[in-house]
Amino acid sequence: MIAAFIAVLLTSIAALAQETEVIDIGSRRELFVDDALLEQIGGGAQLRLHAPTRREIAIKYDQPWEGNASGYATVFQDGDVFRMYYRGHRYLVKEDSFGQAQSEVVCYAESEDGIHWVKPELGLFEWDGSRDNNIIWRGGPETHNFAPFKDTNPDCPEDEKYKAIGGTVTSNGLLTFKSADGIHWSELSEEPVVTRGAFDSHNTCFWDPAQDRYVMYMRYFSEGQFKGLRSIGVSYSNDFADWTEPVGLDYPGSPPQQMYTNQIAPYARAPHILMGFPTRYVARDLNEHGKTIDPVPLRDLLTKSHRRIGTDLTDGVFMTSRDGQSFHRWDEAFLRPGPQEEGHWIYGDNYQSYGLWETAAEHPLAPPELSMHFTEYAWLDDDHQARRYTIRLDGFVSLNAPYSGGEVTTRPIKFSGDRLSINYSTSAAGHVFLEIQDASGEPIAGYALTDCLEHYGDSVDQTIAWKSGADVSSLAGQPVRLRFVLKDADLYSFHFVEDDRNGDE
Missing domain, CATH: 2.115.10.20 (Glycosyl hydrolase domain; family 43)
Known part of the structure; x- marks a missing residue:
């Protein structure tokens, strides 16, 4: 009986640790070629394979x-x-x-x-x-x-x-x-x-x-x-x-x-x-x-x-x-x-x-x-x-959402850098929003969905900005989640980079 209880306890602890594991991505570029960083996909969002x-x-x-x-x-x-x-x-x-x-x-x-x-x-x-x-x-x-x-x-x-x-x-x-x-x-x-x-x-x-x-x-x-x-x-x-x-x-x-x-x-x-x-x-x-x-x-x-x-x-x-x-x-x-x-x-x-x-x-x-x-x-x-x-560039697979919209939330990550760049494409009616959350999934003040500017267009290096600006350096090194909300859009990759004044890549 005690052994069974211990086994259940250890399993629960392991599951909790896995749920709260923080992935350190540093400033590397992440592509949506798999679901390694994804925790939740909602609405009509899906990973879509593209052809050359x-x-x-x-x-x-x-x-x-x-x-x-x-x-x-x-x-x-x-x-x-x-x-x-x-x-x-x-x-x-x-x-x-x-x-x-x-x-x-x-x-x-x-x-x-x-x-x-x-x-x-x-x-x-x-x-x-x-x-x-x-x-x-x-x-x-x-x-x-x-x-x-x-x-x-x-x-x-x-x-x-x-x-x-x-x-x-x-x-x-x-x-x-x-x-x-x-x-x-x-x-x-x-x-x-x-x-x-x-x-x-x-x-x-x-x-x-x-x-x-x-x-x-x-x-x-x-x-x-x-x-x-x-x-x-x-x-x-x-x-x-x-x-x-x-x-x-x-x-x-x-x-x-x-x-x-x-x-x-x-x-x-x-x-x-x-x-x-x-x-x-x-x-x-x-x-x-x-x-x-x-x-x-x-x-x-x-x-x-x-x-x-x-x-x-x-x-x-x-x-x-x-x-x-x-x-x-x-x-x-x-x-x-x-x-x-x-x-x-x-x-x-x-x-x-x-x-x-x-x-x-x-x-x-x-x-x-x-x-x-x-x-x-x-x-x-x-x-x-x-x-x-x-x-x-990075265009093999995208996180795609139809006109009706969709979203994805990542697992907890840590990053280094001053701004977040995305590789994306939308229709004239489409958009991409980004909310940065804490590890528990609560929006961080100043980086909530309602704070994010509506981003639309087609760029392989688009800096995400909020009402207060694009600087995310204050969040570097701490566990966060990224919540991308899309409409008639494709998101191919993202990465955190140093400020333009220090050079990109």
């Missing part, structure tokens, strides 16, 4: 060493230049066969603005008797998915400033590579550093300064080697040489689905949040309706050549994590295949590149956008390409 906007063709895989199976691109900004690495490859698709037409190579392109790309003639490797090409690596299985990154580890040797991983089951796992300039590469590991996994996908890696270690995400099967669902695994290393045994990721609340690529990396504007953009693999039985969806001739040929390539489909999804292991995965597509007439309802299309990078908006006075690439027209020799898409 289609832009121009970024690059065509039109060189003899490239072709209809090129892809697995990695893109990142490196100082004043944007770098792109991708596989060059081509398949022969015939009614009675489906196979490689040529060896795989690793190609390089660069850009000054992240929009317009050139393929420099590097003179490093021969192709058909000439070195006039943009090939940076020719080797073994690692060319299938060679994935570079810039190592931000402060202890990284100069000749390893750029690293890469690559390999398949043919190489018995993932090998590592190094470069001092991102162009000239050499082997780093003599043997595979990770051997458990499937690997024949776009595996990714980065340095995590918060945990002082490298993180690798790779293709992984839920029930062992090539058994169960196509999925994603994670492995860690302190030195890029010795890696932990990979474990599969968790997707609480999301039904089983098959993931090909992962494209997981810290989000640069809020690096405590990991974002992933996997390619979702959807196996389908091809019915009479499916046979009528373009590209009809290609689908018919692929179905005869290699059935699942002609019947199955791929699209893009979005997921986030705050611990790198458990991911909030949106089941709705981040990128749909689009209008049937355009011919992207095919296995191999809609693969997203690895990396997000800021680019200028079309309007010269508009804030920058985030860019990404998606593949189009897979298996077509003359048409295979990557297209640029954009999304607003």
Whole structure:
């Protein structure tokens, strides 16, 4: 009896502690990509996934060493230049066969603005008797998915400033590579550093300064080697040489689905949040309706050549994590295949590149956008390409409210800073209000809802103001709750920052 009473008491104490736990967000930017900070959502408010906007063709895989199976691109900004690495490859698709037409190579392109790309003639490797090409690596299985990154580890040797991983089951796992300039590469590991996994996908890696270690995400099967669902695994290393045994990721609340690529990396504007953009693999039985969806001739040929390539489909999804292991995965597509007439309802299309990078908006006075690439027209020799898409800064998910209104209240938080900036968009009739409450949920004098100015417009950096002004420095360091009240509006992110006189970010 006493033991039972103690157990109930301890459970109550633990629940109370959890309810009153204060989350210290400092001055970091918080996005509404999950409900980690949310305690109550009311009215018509909801978290809404947004889709990227289609832009121009970024690059065509039109060189003899490239072709209809090129892809697995990695893109990142490196100082004043944007770098792109991708596989060059081509398949022969015939009614009675489906196979490689040529060896795989690793190609390089660069850009000054992240929009317009050139393929420099590097003179490093021969192709058909000439070195006039943009090939940076020719080797073994690692060319299938060679994935570079810039190592931000402060202890990284100069000749390893750029690293890469690559390999398949043919190489018995993932090998590592190094470069001092991102162009000239050499082997780093003599043997595979990770051997458990499937690997024949776009595996990714980065340095995590918060945990002082490298993180690798790779293709992984839920029930062992090539058994169960196509999925994603994670492995860690302190030195890029010795890696932990990979474990599969968790997707609480999301039904089983098959993931090909992962494209997981810290989000640069809020690096405590990991974002992933996997390619979702959807196996389908091809019915009479499916046979009528373009590209009809290609689908018919692929179905005869290699059935699942002609019947199955791929699209893009979005997921986030705050611990790198458990991911909030949106089941709705981040990128749909689009209008049937355009011919992207095919296995191999809609693969997203690895990396997000800021680019200028079309309007010269508009804030920058985030860019990404998606593949189009897979298996077509003359048409295979990557297209640029954009999304607003932090614009992946919003706290959305309809015209009838909605609101959200956060869990208790602590912050540092002098003012609160929001990234938001409203209609002409819409608005955003903010009330700052104490930890118990009572409005703080001067920061109540009735004190807040009505905010309407569209800005990625809008300072919230009350009748007394915008200064919130007197509340810094103490537990507070934020109550956002919206009408016909989207709220993408918020963060507390130092006063403009001291500089923003």
